Amino acid sequence: MQNSQINDFIVYLTVEKGLSKNTLSAYTQDLSKFDAFLKKNGTTVLKVSKNDILSFIEALKDHGYSISSMGRVVSTIRGLYRYLNYERIMSENPSENISSPRKWRSVPKALSLKEVISLLEAKRDNRYYIRDIAMLELMYSSGLRVSELISLKTSDINFESGFIRVLGKGSKERLVPINEGVTKRIKEYFTSLRPDLKKDEDNPEHLFLSNRGRKITRQRFWQTLKEIGRITGIEVTPHMIRHSFATHLLEGGADLRAVQKMLGHSDISTTQIYTRVTSDRLKKAHRKHHPRS
Numbered sequence: 578m579q580n581s582q583i584n585d586f587i588v589y590l591t592v593e594k595g596l597s598k599n600t601l602s603a604y605t606q607d608l609s610k611f612d613a614f615l616k617k618n619g620t621t622v623l624k625v626s627k628n629d630i631l632s633f634i635e636a637l638k639d640h641g642y643s644i645s646s647m648g649r650v651v652s653t654i655r656g657l658y659r660y661l662n663y664e665r666i667m668s669e670n671p672s673e674n675i676s677s678p679r680k681w682r683s684v685p686k687a688l689s690l691k692e693v694i695s696l697l698e699a700k701r702d703n704r705y706y707i708r709d710i711a712m713l714e715l716m717y718s719s720g721l722r723v724s725e726l727i728s729l730k731t732s733d734i735n736f737e738s739g740f741i742r743v744l745g746k747g748s749k750e751r752l753v754p755i756n757e758g759v760t761k762r763i764k765e766y767f768t769s770l771r772p773d774l775k776k777d778e779d780n781p782e783h784l785f786l787s788n789r790g791r792k793i794t795r796q797r798f799w800q801t802l803k804e805i806g807r808i809t810g811i812e813v814t815p816h817m818i819r820h821s822f823a824t825h826l827l828e829g830g831a832d833l834r835a836v837q838k839m840l841g842h843s844d845i846s847t848t849q850i851y852t853r854v855t856s857d858r859l860k861k862a863h864r865k866h867h868p869r870s
Contacts, residue, residue, distance in 0.1 A: 582622050583608045586660045590609040607653045610637075610700045622657070627671045630654060634675075648677045686817055687824035693717055695809045705788065707770050709801045711762040712785055712793075716815065719743070720822035720840050723795050729784040731767075736760055745841035753839050823851045 586607055590596050596604075614633045615621055654672050663665040688696075698713055700706075705731055716726050725743050733742040739760070740752045755763075763784075776790025783792040799815065806813040819840070824838050837848040 580612045582621055582661060583657065585664075586657050588684075589660055590656075603649065604653050604656075607650045608657060611650070611654060623661075625671050627675065630672055630675060634773065651675060651677055667704050683838075686820065688813065688817055688821040689813070690825060692811050692813075693818075693821055693825075694810075696805055696811060696813060699805045699808045701804070701808065704770070705801075707762075707766045708774075708785060708793075709805070711759070711766040711796060713802070713805070713818070714759045714762050716753065716818045717822055718756055719753040720819050720826075720836075721753070722746075722819065722841075723798055725799060725841075727783075727785060727793050727795060730782040732782060734763065734784065736764070743841065747843075749841065749843075751838060751841050767845060820851070823848070827851055860861060 583605075586608070590604065591601060612622060612634055614636060615625060615629060618629065618632070620626075620629055622867060634647055634651060637650060642650070652670075655675070658667065658670045658672045662670050697710060697717070699710075701709075703709075712726060715721065716723075719741060721743060722745070725745060726742060729741065734743070734755075739754055739756070741755055743751050743753055745751055761853060771786060774786040774788065774790050785793045787793045802813055802815060802818075823836055823840060826839075827833070833845065833848060833852070835853070837845050840848060842848045
């Protein structure tokens with residue numbers, strides 16, 4: 578091993594910690610790969626940033642490393658930088674706030690644009706088709722949660738301005754734009770089907786009504802989505818529709834803060850997870866299509 582800091586750390590582990598040969602071998606291999614990765618990317622162990630370490634872990638993931646193996650690597654790297662701090666070789670610890678991969682939030686699965694179009698164009702011999710597709714397209718176009726979608730009132734939609742008012746978590750209101758396509762779907766449902774469904778005069782304001790004239794339930798929408806999924810052969814959940822909304826916006830160049838507001842996230846770190854989805858897609862496309870990949 579050529580890196581002197583890593584060499585010294587392994588010696589320290591051998592003498593001070595008394596680790597087994599197998600453990601030392603695993604540490605040595607992990608840090609050798611880490612050192613090679615850094616050199617390939619134009620940096621060194623002493624000049625590394627937190628993002629460099631995360632990029633290395635992501636590279637291991639792309640090469641098929643398991644969560645437990647990546648956890649061991651993270652632990653090894655943290656040990657290296659604690660040692661370098663202790664020896665006063667480095668004053669900062671770039672690995673300090675990197676958690677174990679076991680604690681990493683799973684990246685949400687997003688549908689491709691082709692899959693979304695297939696869902697929206699699915700044909701069903703059902704009189705409620707107009708309502709169901711309007712709900713699906715509104716969810717995809719605005720990134721609504723199921724609870725937000727089924728709770729919409731007719732007064733929440735402003736067709737002229739092209740916005741809907743959404744009551745999100747913690748009773749926080751937000752305005753979300755709607756496009757012409759979903760506006761057309763909702764108007765079609767509003768004029769051709771909703772008048773027939775409106776039976777409960779005590780609760781006339783809910784936008785999407787069941788066949789009994791009541792507010793449509795979360796379970797009913799789940800069942801509808803499953804049925805459309807079976808027709809198209811696409812595995813889909815309400816969460817995936819919302820994830821696809823965010824992912825496709827970011828892939829199209831939307832500002833992260835704007836997506837945060839539309840999703841109703843109070844903390845932007847919750848929205849940032851979608852940047853990992855778009856990065857993963859870019860890397861896969863690069864590996865698949867670039868002649869030197």
